[in-house]
Amino acid sequence: DAGITQSPRYKITETGRQVTLMCHQTWSHSYMFWYRQDLGHGLRLIYYSAAADITDKGEVPDGYVVSRSKTENFPLTLESATRSQTSVYFCASTSSGVSDTQYFGPGTRLTVL
Amino acid sequence: GENVEQHPSTLSVQEGDSAVIKCTYSDSASNYFPWYKQELGKGPQLIIDIRSNVGEKKDQRIAVTLNKTAKHFSLHITETQPEDSAVYFCAASKDSNYQLIWGAGTKLIIKP
Numbered sequence: 001d002a003g004i005t006q007s008p009r010y011k012i013t014e015t016g017r018q019v020t021l022m023c024h025q026t027w028s029h030s031y032m033f034w035y036r037q038d039l040g041h042g043l044r045l046i047y048y049s050a051a052a053d054i055t056d057k058g059e060v061p062d063g064y065v066v067s068r069s070k071t072e073n074f075p076l077t078l079e080s081a082t083r084s085q086t087s088v089y090f091c092a093s094t095s096s097g098v099s100d101t102q103y104f105g106p107g108t109r110l111t112v113l
Numbered sequence: 114g115e116n117v118e119q120h121p122s123t124l125s126v127q128e129g130d131s132a133v134i135k136c137t138y139s140d141s142a143s144n145y146f147p148w149y150k151q152e153l154g155k156g157p158q159l160i161i162d163i164r165s166n167v168g169e170k171k172d173q174r175i176a177v178t179l180n181k182t183a184k185h186f187s188l189h190i191t192e193t194q195p196e197d198s199a200v201y202f203c204a205a206s207k208d209s210n211y212q213l214i215w216g217a218g219t220k221l222i223i224k225p
Contacts, residue, residue, distance in 0.1 A: 031211075040217055041217060042117075042119075042202055042215035042216055042217045042218050043157070043202065043213075043215045044215070045212050045213070048211055048212075050211070056211070058212060059212065090156050090157070092156070097211065099144075099145040099164075099206055099208065101147075101159045101162075102147075102157075102159065102213070104156025104157050104158065105156055106154075106155060106156055107154075107155075107156055
């Protein structure tokens with residue numbers, strides 16, 4: 001199916017465990033983004049990528065790692081999950097940079113116990 | 114850095130009435146201002162955007178206005194319908210920065 005997908009949609013994990021959230025887009029968009037959404041904060045950028053093998057930190061990168069070996073995939077890893085990382089995570093993509101329509105995935109709701 | 118404030122946090126209007134959501138930004142270099150709509154359980158979706166060289170933009174029942182001097186921009190929805198119920202986010206960015214800075218969101222409730 002065309003579009004942007006995220007998996008899993010829901011995840012419960014324990015403090016200290018490693019978790020990887022997957023993001024896949026079929027448009028061959030150059031730019032991809034990871035956001036977290038928490039009540040009262042809107043969306044906050046964790047990491048972004050301008051192309052394969054090019055990634056950079058956003059506003060709240062601590063505790064997260066990303067990679068982008070292929071244009072269509074942009075996984076987000078929580079190396080050692082903490083309760084403060086309980087959130088809804090959204091992946092987005094755009095063809096030509098931030099000043100262009102960002103297309104969002106359906107989100108992953110992550111709970112860290 | 115850039116900061117975007119959005120008001121109100123919740124807005125309840127009668128079906129058919131107009132709704133206005135306001136945002137202010139701090140960085141005068143910001144030049145791109147999108148509005149996104151987020152329905153329950155879904156990711157945000159762009160509904161309209163405006164760039165700093167334009168003062169107003171309309172798309173059917175939706176309009177956005179920008180006041181660069183005062184550093185604020187607003188979303189106007191006319192003839193509101195039940196399907197307009199959602200959370201609306203404003204954001205701001207500038208060409209030299211790949212980050213969109215988001216407002217905290219407005220929950221719009223359309224009363225029948």
